[in-house]
Amino acid sequence: MSGNAWRSTLIKLLERCGVRINDASRTTEVSRVMGAIKTQSPQPRTFSRGIQTVTLIPGDGIGPEISTAVMKIFEAAKAPIQWEEKNVTAIKGPGGRWMIPPEAKESMDKHKIGLKGPLKTPIAAGHPSMNLLLRKTFDLYANVRPCVSIEGYKTPYTDVDLVTIRENTEGEYSGIEHVIVDGVVQSIKLITEDASRRIAEYAFEYARNNQRTSVTAVHKANIMRMSDGLFLRKCREVAENFKDVKFTEMYLDTVCLNMVQDPSQFDVLVMPNLYGDILSDLCAGLIGGLGVTPSGNIGANGVAIFESVHGTAPDIAGKDLANPTALLLSAVMMLRHMGLHGYAKKIETACFDTIRDKKVLTKDLGGNSKCSEFTADICRRVQDMD
Amino acid sequence: MMAAALRGSLVTLAKGLSGARLQPLCARSLSLTSSQNVSESPPARADSTFKVTMVPGDGVGPELMTAVKEVFKAADVPVEFEEFHLSEVQNMASEEKLDEVLSSMKNNRVAIKGKIHTPMEYKGELASYEMRLRRKLDLFANVVHVNSLPGYSTRHNNLDLVIIREQTEGEYSSLEHESVSGVVECLKIITREKSRRIAKFAFDYATKKGRSKVTAVHKANIMKLGDGLFLQSCAEVAELYPKIKYENIIIDNCCMQLVQNPYQFDVLVMPNLYGNIIDNLAAGLVGGAGVVPGESYSAEYAVFETGARHPFAQAVGRNIANPTAMLLSASNMLRHLNLEYHSNMVSEAVKKVIKQGKVRTSDLGGYASCDEFTRAVISNLAV
Numbered sequence: 001m002s003g004n005a006w007r008s009t010l011i012k013l014l015e016r017c018g019v020r021i022n023d024a025s026r027t028t029e030v031s032r033v034m035g036a037i038k039t040q041s042p043q044p045r046t047f048s049r050g051i052q053t054v055t056l057i058p059g060d061g062i063g064p065e066i067s068t069a070v071m072k073i074f075e076a077a078k079a080p081i082q083w084e085e086k087n088v089t090a091i092k093g094p095g096g097r098w099m100i101p102p103e104a105k106e107s108m109d110k111h112k113i114g115l116k117g118p119l120k121t122p123i124a125a126g127h128p129s130m131n132l133l134l135r136k137t138f139d140l141y142a143n144v145r146p147c148v149s150i151e152g153y154k155t156p157y158t159d160v161d162l163v164t165i166r167e168n169t170e171g172e173y174s175g176i177e178h179v180i181v182d183g184v185v186q187s188i189k190l191i192t193e194d195a196s197r198r199i200a201e202y203a204f205e206y207a208r209n210n211q212r213t214s215v216t217a218v219h220k221a222n223i224m225r226m227s228d229g230l231f232l233r234k235c236r237e238v239a240e241n242f243k244d245v246k247f248t249e250m251y252l253d254t255v256c257l258n259m260v261q262d263p264s265q266f267d268v269l270v271m272p273n274l275y276g277d278i279l280s281d282l283c284a285g286l287i288g289g290l291g292v293t294p295s296g297n298i299g300a301n302g303v304a305i306f307e308s309v310h311g312t313a314p315d316i317a318g319k320d321l322a323n324p325t326a327l328l329l330s331a332v333m334m335l336r337h338m339g340l341h342g343y344a345k346k347i348e349t350a351c352f353d354t355i356r357d358k359k360v361l362t363k364d365l366g367g368n369s370k371c372s373e374f375t376a377d378i379c380r381r382v383q384d385m386d
Numbered sequence: 387m388m389a390a391a392l393r394g395s396l397v398t399l400a401k402g403l404s405g406a407r408l409q410p411l412c413a414r415s416l417s418l419t420s421s422q423n424v425s426e427s428p429p430a431r432a433d434s435t436f437k438v439t440m441v442p443g444d445g446v447g448p449e450l451m452t453a454v455k456e457v458f459k460a461a462d463v464p465v466e467f468e469e470f471h472l473s474e475v476q477n478m479a480s481e482e483k484l485d486e487v488l489s490s491m492k493n494n495r496v497a498i499k500g501k502i503h504t505p506m507e508y509k510g511e512l513a514s515y516e517m518r519l520r521r522k523l524d525l526f527a528n529v530v531h532v533n534s535l536p537g538y539s540t541r542h543n544n545l546d547l548v549i550i551r552e553q554t555e556g557e558y559s560s561l562e563h564e565s566v567s568g569v570v571e572c573l574k575i576i577t578r579e580k581s582r583r584i585a586k587f588a589f590d591y592a593t594k595k596g597r598s599k600v601t602a603v604h605k606a607n608i609m610k611l612g613d614g615l616f617l618q619s620c621a622e623v624a625e626l627y628p629k630i631k632y633e634n635i636i637i638d639n640c641c642m643q644l645v646q647n648p649y650q651f652d653v654l655v656m657p658n659l660y661g662n663i664i665d666n667l668a669a670g671l672v673g674g675a676g677v678v679p680g681e682s683y684s685a686e687y688a689v690f691e692t693g694a695r696h697p698f699a700q701a702v703g704r705n706i707a708n709p710t711a712m713l714l715s716a717s718n719m720l721r722h723l724n725l726e727y728h729s730n731m732v733s734e735a736v737k738k739v740i741k742q743g744k745v746r747t748s749d750l751g752g753y754a755s756c757d758e759f760t761r762a763v764i765s766n767l768a769v
Contacts (some may be wrong), residue, residue: 056667183578193568260670
């Protein structure tokens with residue numbers, strides 16, 4: 001309905017309820033009511049009743065094994081999740097553009113939440129990487145990676161607890177490159193107001209919803225004065241609306257310098273694409289590598305895909321040697337996103353306890369057990385917790 | 387017969403000796419006449435002083451330069467400094483000042499400098515003074531020596547890396563424009579000529595210093611043309627150096643490996659922005675921005691500075707900065723000027739103070755001030 005139709009309907013409704021609206025305050029009152037109805041306050045959706053269906057994309061290589069492991073653990077925890085498995089292999093759609101299969105797209109649009117295993121990018125297939133395709137299809141603009149030190153998996157850095165939020169659609173990875181003359185190549189880095197504002201808003205909302213105290217914008221505005229300057233300006237503007245979260249800004253090189261000396265000083269970091277790529281992998285290295293790091297991609301229209309960021313490991317595929325920790329922790333992140341904090345805490349504690357115990361660890365964590373034994377141990381712990 | 391052969395071999399030996407002595411002299415920019423009177427016996431004391439351009443810069447730069455001057459005076463080092471105060475943030479910048487610095491550099495060929503801070507706001511010019519200085523002098527290679535200090539332990543000990551970074555092009559090209567309102571484009575330029583030049587520099591450096599491996603750092607899986615060209619140039623140059631192992635690694639994996647297992651790297655070569663990141667990361671691994679020396683080279687000039695370049699404005703006037711990086715860099719400068727004796731004297735003194743552990747600045751966990759550390763270094767000079 002158009003604005004005017006809304007307004008007159010509301011006025012009639014309010015008059016019927018007995019609220020007298022005199023002409024002077026009519027427009028302001030009604031506008032306020034309209035605003036309240038139309039604003040979608042970003043709250044984590046709670047699914048306290050009913051089973052939520054989630055699209056599961058097992059992936060390639062060790063993908064199917066670790067997906068099965070995660071499904072088993074969720075079953076043992078009696079989490080209200082139902083899985084719908086879909087395959088994403090690129091197909092050539094009408095018009096010659098590569099796209100993901102329509103059933104997969106429909107499933108994601110319907111359920112809004114997805115869990116993805118590692119996808120391999122064939123080198124000479126002619127189509128862009130699958131991750132890029134998914135990103136473009138669902139406009140996944142934010143990549144969130146919480147990095148928390150895992151007790152029991154020793155690294156030289158023991159007190160890491162930070163989240164990197166990376167803008168995922170533009171920046172240095174716009175893919176616009178030209179050969180100007182033979183031997184001179186120009187690569188374009190694109191920064192737009194809208195994308196910067198969107199990612200800054202997401203970062204502050206994330207900080208608010210997850211009880212984080214500060215957000216730090218990472219940039220290089222002293223060198224790339226216009227582009228990173230724009231990103232920084234947008235972050236500052238958005239920070240004005242979120243006075244309860246502390247906002248700081250820091251140069252990228254200072255962040256790197258301090259990160260390897262004392263990572264405990266950082267909380268939530270927000271940054272453009274390239275810096276985010278580098279910093280999020282740096283932080284993953286601090287806690288033990290990509291095999292234990294969860295990751296989530298948030299898109300427009302409420303779509304969220306959680307994934308494990310390691311490779312497909314074709315050399316150990318099918319041998320029951322894989323480590324499902326990364327996919328499991330991403331699934332836990334998914335539960336938190338959906339508001340199912342109880343189940344999330346249960347599964348996460350079981351996983352960390354198993355790793356801390358060191359009795360049934362997979363090879364990459366330093367042990368000798370199989371994936372199925374690791375999974376069984378976590379399932380047992382989850383069931384014991386009930 | 388024997389005597390003649392012996393004489394002949396003695397003559398060639400003498401020729402070889404004097405030839406070896408003359409060669410490094412030619413590389414230096416000072417009057418040859420007085421130094422040819424240098425005696426054979428060590429310690430060789432030059433009879434004339436070298437002139438070096440000094441640009442203290444912003445932040446703690448002036449304090450660090452004072453430390454260098456004091457140590458040099460105490461060690462009786464034959465170096466004379468020509469100071470220029472060039473700064474963008476303190477309103478001491480002008481085109482004439484820049485030209486003065488450049489002409490001084492052209493005469494002296496060697497400089498020592500602090501960081502000239504780049505403010506975020508710009509008035510017309512997108513390139514900062516530091517960038518312009520680099521471009522005008524064509525300081526294309528930045529070398530940072532990442533060495534663990536004996537006596538100061540960090541999470542990773544016994545590190546010995548060299549990071550070589552291309553300093554004139556790449557992401558720092560200062561070519562930005564707002565094509566549509568709200569959309570800003572920043573250009574990153576990679577050229578084959580400069581990539582080949584930095585790759586050749588890296589391999590030459592590795593050969594000269596006896597290093598075994600050179601690793602190129604890139605992101606060619608995403609920036610296929612740009613970093614692809616860089617990678618291709620490195621591979622082409624690598625073929626000319628069969629004795630040195632060549633590898634390549636993607637920047638995000640490189641960062642991850644540096645924090646998990648930095649010992650797998652030896653010499654790293656990379657374009658501009660990645661160099662900035664890895665310089666600072668590696669500096670953090672051995673103790674921070676206060677302990678890592680670095681230098682910038684062009685075909686004709688050498689500029690010595692700290693490895694991780696930060697003005698550290700919060701420490702101005704508080705006398706807490708750590709002069710180790712600047713002193714080690716000054717020692718490298720003395721080695722470049724072939725004042726081996728003085729170079730070793732300064733670096734040994736600094737390392738001795740750090741190893742003893744009694745006098746340490748706050749970034750290394752101690753309570754000493756910058757002055758106290760400098761005095762400790764002076765008292766440890768083995769004159």
